[in-house]
Amino acid sequence: MVCTANDLQQWNDFPKGLRVLLLDGDTTSASQIRSNLEAVDYIVTEFCNETEALSAFSSNPESFHVAIIEVNANNGHRGFQFLETAKELPIIMTSNIHCLSTMMKCIALGAVEFLLKPVSEDKLRNIWQHVVHKAFNAGGSPISETLKPVKVSVVSMLQPKQENEEQNCKISIETENVIRVHENDQEQSAGSDKYPAPSTPQIKQGSRLLNHGDCQYQINCMSEKVSGEHDSESKSIETMFCNPIDERNLHTREPHHMPRKTVIKEENDSGDGSKSEVNMSHHPDNIDSGNDNGGAAENLSKASVPNTSCKSNRKKMKVDWTSELHKKFVKAVEQLGVDQAIPSRILDLMKTEGLTRHNVASHLQKYRMHKRHILPKDEDQRLLWPHHPPGARDPTHQTSYYPRSHRPIMAFPPYHYNNTTLSMPPAYPMWGSQPPAGSHPATVQMWGQPGYPHSHWQLSDQSWQYWNPYPGMQAEAWGCPVMPPEQGGYSSYPQNASGFRSAGGHVVENGHRYSMPRKSFNIHLSEEVVDKVMKEAISKPWLPLPLGLKPPSTEGVLAELTRQGICNIPQINGSHTQG
DNA sequence: GTCATAATAT
DNA sequence: AATATTATGA
Numbered sequence: 001m002v003c004t005a006n007d008l009q010q011w012n013d014f015p016k017g018l019r020v021l022l023l024d025g026d027t028t029s030a031s032q033i034r035s036n037l038e039a040v041d042y043i044v045t046e047f048c049n050e051t052e053a054l055s056a057f058s059s060n061p062e063s064f065h066v067a068i069i070e071v072n073a074n075n076g077h078r079g080f081q082f083l084e085t086a087k088e089l090p091i092i093m094t095s096n097i098h099c100l101s102t103m104m105k106c107i108a109l110g111a112v113e114f115l116l117k118p119v120s121e122d123k124l125r126n127i128w129q130h131v132v133h134k135a136f137n138a139g140g141s142p143i144s145e146t147l148k149p150v151k152v153s154v155v156s157m158l159q160p161k162q163e164n165e166e167q168n169c170k171i172s173i174e175t176e177n178v179i180r181v182h183e184n185d186q187e188q189s190a191g192s193d194k195y196p197a198p199s200t201p202q203i204k205q206g207s208r209l210l211n212h213g214d215c216q217y218q219i220n221c222m223s224e225k226v227s228g229e230h231d232s233e234s235k236s237i238e239t240m241f242c243n244p245i246d247e248r249n250l251h252t253r254e255p256h257h258m259p260r261k262t263v264i265k266e267e268n269d270s271g272d273g274s275k276s277e278v279n280m281s282h283h284p285d286n287i288d289s290g291n292d293n294g295g296a297a298e299n300l301s302k303a304s305v306p307n308t309s310c311k312s313n314r315k316k317m318k319v320d321w322t323s324e325l326h327k328k329f330v331k332a333v334e335q336l337g338v339d340q341a342i343p344s345r346i347l348d349l350m351k352t353e354g355l356t357r358h359n360v361a362s363h364l365q366k367y368r369m370h371k372r373h374i375l376p377k378d379e380d381q382r383l384l385w386p387h388h389p390p391g392a393r394d395p396t397h398q399t400s401y402y403p404r405s406h407r408p409i410m411a412f413p414p415y416h417y418n419n420t421t422l423s424m425p426p427a428y429p430m431w432g433s434q435p436p437a438g439s440h441p442a443t444v445q446m447w448g449q450p451g452y453p454h455s456h457w458q459l460s461d462q463s464w465q466y467w468n469p470y471p472g473m474q475a476e477a478w479g480c481p482v483m484p485p486e487q488g489g490y491s492s493y494p495q496n497a498s499g500f501r502s503a504g505g506h507v508v509e510n511g512h513r514y515s516m517p518r519k520s521f522n523i524h525l526s527e528e529v530v531d532k533v534m535k536e537a538i539s540k541p542w543l544p545l546p547l548g549l550k551p552p553s554t555e556g557v558l559a560e561l562t563r564q565g566i567c568n569i570p571q572i573n574g575s576h577t578q579g
Numbered sequence: 580g581t582c583a584t585a586a587t588a589t
Numbered sequence: 590a591a592t593a594t595t596a597t598g599a
Contacts, residue, residue, distance in 0.1 A: 317596095318587080318588085318594085318595060318596075319595070319596090320594095320595095321594085321595085342580060342581095343580065343581090344580085357580095358595095358596070358597075359595080359596085361580070361581075361582095361596095362594085362595055362596060362597085363594095363595080364580090364581090365581075365582070365583095365595095366593095366594070366595080368581095
């Protein structure tokens with residue numbers, strides 16, 4: 001019955017083969033326990049006599065990983081004797097006598113657990129936890145030879161997993177119970193093994209912690225470097241909570257076609273330097289119930305909030321701004337109006353539990369960015385809309401937010417505009433949806449269109465779509481005035497243009513109030529302004545064209561070049577060059 | 580409250 | 590590796 005080192009090296013199916021010393025004077029309970037243990041492939045050595053058990057253990061202490069010892073009215077002191085003898089073993093006491101002082105005494109003497117009979121199948125199956133715990137927490141005393149392989153085995157079981165989990169640990173540990181190893185315990189356990197493993201799997205703790213409300217949770221473990229203070233053997237162990245979960249929820253961001261859920265990811269910091277990230281998802285109540293914010297708000301709030309029981313998992317949560325959540329946000333913003341739309345008020349209106357002011361502020365920032373087309377550098381802003389005071393740009397038009405890396409890279413050559421070119425060209429989406437067939441002659445080159453870098457803001461439903469006041473319309477047509485196709489002109493302020501128009505047809509921003517023209521697009525720009533715009537457009541060809549301008553047609557450019565005596569134009573990327 | 584930017588996710 | 594999104598802190 002001796003385990004050789006070799007055997008233990010290859011203990012791949014731990015805890016199967018766990019060697020249990022069973023001492024129980026009651027043959028009925030003994031056989032019940034035994035059969036339960038053997039049912040899970042533990043190896044049971046049964047004794048009904050303390051002396052035998054003691055001598056068996058003493059003669060070969062390394063034959064056992066764990067002992068289950070019964071105490072009863074008759075053998076009390078003998079049971080304690082075993083406790084005192086087999087210090088290096090995790091010892092579980094059993095009894096049918098519910099006596100608090102006895103229990104305490106057992107625990108005080110080092111028993112890892114005291115179980116009242118009848119001992120449940122689950123408890124018996126889980127006794128391996130005590131073995132692992134002991135293996136990792138020898139309490140300063142040298143670890144038992146028997147337990148060393150356990151430690152090695154557990155470490156090796158956990159290590160490769162950790163790597164996977166960085167990518168996707170959700171599935172891999174889905175079916176496992178929670179494994180929790182306290183790395184710090186060694187520091188804490190000044191004495192010896194007075195830190196019995198919990199009698200029940202930690203998953204209970206985890207679920208109490210996480211499984212509240214109608215949320216469904218998912219785990220998304222992220223490994224993190226462990227501070228170097230810990231025992232090297234323990235470094236790789238992570239704290240992991242996980243709940244079984246519907247596969248569909250395993251995606252933090254679902255594919256577009258799937259109904260989206262509000263997801264709040266919570267990082268679960270175990271405090272020992274390792275952490276895991278837990279995603280809590282729920283199904284949004286009524287997806288897209290129009291503008292009615294009635295039911296949606298409450299339901300959302302119910303589910304998206306990590307309540308206080310999660311407090312222990314301090315650290316940050318990442319809010320996933322689903323379109324539903326965003327709708328609420330927009331609704332709140334609109335309700336408040338521009339000048340009132342500040343994070344705290346928005347937060348109030350949203351009534352979404354768990355959402356913080358910071359969350360809203362962050363989202364508001366992004367929202368404003370897209371609404372206002374803020375350019376990364378102020379120069380860009382200045383130049384774009386020289387005829388408007390800063391901030392007075394038409395809020396309904398998603399015209400020109402170009403992150404540095406997104407600016408059009410294709411320059412266009414000098415072009416002599418006349419007033420007629422300022423008349424409104426047909427507006428159509430530039431990308432996303434194709435311009436209507438034949439909407440422009442094939443010869444009309446859309447400057448900047450080919451290879452125009454676009455983010456998924458333009459392309460995917462995910463987050464972009466709900467910003468756009470004109471669904472189906474892409475507003476970033478470079479050089480083309482952009483407006484609702486059916487109306488033209490920026491006189492139209494759709495109600496959901498979201499909060500950048502105040503009640504009186506004024507745009508209020510940064511405390512300033514600007515009059516906005518309400519009629520059609522103003523083509524009667526002063527010569528001065530036109531001139532300025534032209535100059536800037538020409539001198540900064542990489543910038544988007546101002547509202548009302550469109551890039552010249554290829555013919556126009558070529559004609560102009562020819563007129564200037566430039567007949568040979570180097571070919572660029574297969575674009576056609578005539579002449 | 581806002582903004583820039585770091586951190587993180589895709 | 591680039592880009593988007595969110596958190597964080599000034």
